[in-house]
Amino acid sequence: MKTGYGRFGIGSTNVWQAHRFSALLAWGQLSPGALVLHRCDNPACVRPEHLYEGNNFDNNADMVTRNRFNLPLLRGTKNNQAKLTEDQIREMRKRFNGGTSRTQLGREFGVSRQTASGIIAGKGWGWVE
Template identity: 35%
Template sequence: MAKKKSDNYTRFQAKFEVGPDSECWLWTGKTINSGYGLFWVEDAKQMTAHRYAFLEAYGYLPPVVRHSCDVKLCVNPAHLLPGDSKDNSRDMADRHRMGGGNVKLTATQVADIRQRFVSGNHGRGGNRRELAVEFGVNAKHIWRIATGRTGDYRLTDPKRDHHHGH
């Protein structure tokens, strides 16, 4: 039987730029509130984009697909790891993402966002989507950071201000 996955995969590939394995491939399609990419698979079922990327690359789906790079919009299979909820909890604790503070930005990045943010109509429009893709966070977070309505994101420890991964 011919594989039908090509249609899905062709649509999927149109929503990110492939780069070297060392770099994040950022999803530019729809996202969900938690900041992950969202992809519709042809049987009208939704999957997060990184889980679909893992399935395409490795042919199976583990209970949890983790990011070695810690960038939610990344769909580079070289940055995706199989895991379970225990691994995921440990990753979150290791990366200071507990308690809803799940967006990691440095103080420099926050200053950059605040300086470059262009407001739209009541938080819509403007350039927050572009900034969100660039910084790997949800557009809502960009708006909150830029307008000072934060308290729900954490700054990374400057000592940890480097990318993990391989």
Template identity: 45%
Template sequence: MATDKDVLAARIKAKSVPDGECLIWTGSTLGKHKYGGLKVGRTMLYAHRLSYELSKGPIPEEMLVMHTCDRPACVNPDHLVLGTQKDNMDDMYAKGRNTPTQGEINGKAKLTSEQVEAIRMRFVPYCRINGGGAIGREFGVTAQAISSIIRGESWKL
């Protein structure tokens, strides 16, 4: 008779495909980093964490499951190790995965460097024509975004 653990392992296997040494999750994903998600009962769990638990045991509350292959969709237990948030950040910096995505290289950027320079040149506080609200409407961003640009909190050129 199959145990709950066997059933979950079979579900993970059914939703994964080999890619080199990795086992890539093809089911639903959770979060912006595209970690695999698997519904167990009424709860959505991260597939890589479940894979770790099924093969290596419980995950202490303060620990993360890190990918040695740096592929969030990988559920290969051989590529999963425990670490703290500090370990995870140290790993990110050591592997050069901390590349900033500011300015135009950010895929969500709505403005160009030239537009930001023009905004800074034109801005006049509380002005109906060249204030944050008016400029924001013209460039398709919020008054808060204009304010952040003016204060130097975003778009540090």
């Protein structure tokens, strides 16, 4: 998914967000768990004077203040981290109604029993009929 944030690799496994790397160079070590936020609201910006250190609360408050919280929800197969498809969800529910256990469905579909239970109960993938 393209986010507008610059990224680059160092070595074979280290991938850095450009604005985080810029902050590290300018300020030194960041606080544990700290986020690097933009004053300018430009994800590609790496100017240290446009950046500040914050936490999740600060980031969410900034998102609301700047009216950026109405981003489209990427659910189902539109979310690139989805393990299942809408058709698999329908099949899982159909097979559960036919007597297959949650544990067995989890194994067959490659998810945990808890995930299978949530899907069957409509807590996960609830929009799928």
